[in-house]
Amino acid sequence: MIEKPARGAEEAYPQTDNHPCLGEKSFMEKAAKELEEIRSVIEARMRKIRRKILILSGKGGVGKSVVTANLALALALKHGEGRVGILDGDLTGPSIPKILKARGQTLRAGPPGIFPARGPLGIKVVSMDYLLPEDETPVIWRGPMKARAIMQFLSEIAWGELEYLLVDLPPGTGDEALTIAQLIPKVDGAIIVTLPSELSQLIVRKAISFCRRLELPVIGLIENMSGFTCPSCGARIDVFMRGGGEKIAEEMGVRLLGKIPLDPDLCKASDLGEPYVIAHRDRAAAQEFLKISDELERFFGRD
Numbered sequence: 001m002i003e004k005p006a007r008g009a010e011e012a013y014p015q016t017d018n019h020p021c022l023g024e025k026s027f028m029e030k031a032a033k034e035l036e037e038i039r040s041v042i043e044a045r046m047r048k049i050r051r052k053i054l055i056l057s058g059k060g061g062v063g064k065s066v067v068t069a070n071l072a073l074a075l076a077l078k079h080g081e082g083r084v085g086i087l088d089g090d091l092t093g094p095s096i097p098k099i100l101k102a103r104g105q106t107l108r109a110g111p112p113g114i115f116p117a118r119g120p121l122g123i124k125v126v127s128m129d130y131l132l133p134e135d136e137t138p139v140i141w142r143g144p145m146k147a148r149a150i151m152q153f154l155s156e157i158a159w160g161e162l163e164y165l166l167v168d169l170p171p172g173t174g175d176e177a178l179t180i181a182q183l184i185p186k187v188d189g190a191i192i193v194t195l196p197s198e199l200s201q202l203i204v205r206k207a208i209s210f211c212r213r214l215e216l217p218v219i220g221l222i223e224n225m226s227g228f229t230c231p232s233c234g235a236r237i238d239v240f241m242r243g244g245g246e247k248i249a250e251e252m253g254v255r256l257l258g259k260i261p262l263d264p265d266l267c268k269a270s271d272l273g274e275p276y277v278i279a280h281r282d283r284a285a286a287q288e289f290l291k292i293s294d295e296l297e298r299f300f301g302r303d
């Protein structure tokens with residue numbers, strides 16, 4: 001019996017009514033078999049990763065990549081060199097290598113597979129950024145090409161032993177996010193990044209529903225850009241409104257893991273590729289990332 005292929009696979013192996021070389025049935029059988037093989041390779045690759053976490057946002061620009069990178073730094077501080085990895089799943093706007101000053105490296109291949117690049121604290125990074133010849137090169141791919149690239153990333157990267165793999169999903173709940181979420185075996189949970197505003201909450205609902213439909217446990221929400229404290233007078237300004245994270249967490253029955261304030265130094269550090277959580281450890285936002293990493297450890301019963 002042929003099992004129904006995952007969505008990404010349908011796109012990677014488009015159905016055809018009249019394939020020139022094979023009958024329709026044998027073409028589909030071949031595609032399903034190939035997909036099963038890829039799945040088992042991915043599963044074997046990921047067996048040495050203790051925790052696989054997806055980081056989602058309803059839409060772009062809410063700071064998902066910055067949150068992913070800094071959460072990885074906070075976790076790496078706990079677990080040591082080379083124990084945390086990030087898969088930058090944003091194929092069209094990869095930014096993790098820049099935030100972690102891990103650009104310009106080459107993904108080297110060896111007998112076990114392709115080795116990830118390295119960021120601070122030995123954080124292992126895989127990103128489309130390493131495969132683009134120039135900064136200006138856009139990724140103009142249709143769904144099937146993207147699904148192919150994602151499968152290749154997942155099946156060929158030699159992550160080695162990791163405590164945590166954070167997967168920075170493309171913004172939204174579209175094809176790419178779905179393909180990645182379905183191809184990663186035994187995802188431990190998802191974290192959703194949002195802003196405090198009502199507009200963002202609307203979209204967060206979709207992200208939570210996306211996780212529930214895929215039966216991914218929602219670890220919790222992170223409210224980013226949560227207020228700004230004026231460095232001159234100390235007054236708090238709620239640039240993106242206030243209280244949205246608490247409200248949506250309560251309404252949707254999920255935990256609010258933490259609230260990261262707006263900090264111009266966080267933006268600057270991300271531009272410079274400076275590891276914010278380490279370089280500005282005393283700042284409120286850095287403390288919040290560390291607190292969220294404690295929450296994560298507690299979630300997995302490891303405090």
Ligand code: ADP
Nearest residue numbers: 060061062063064065066225261262263267270
């Ligand atoms: P996304 O991945 O959701 O598209 P990014 O992580 O690329 O968003 O962040 C968008 C911009 O906002 C970047 O310039 C980043 O440095 C900045 N940024 C994100 N979070 C904060 C914050 N808490 N304080 C200041 N700047 C932030």
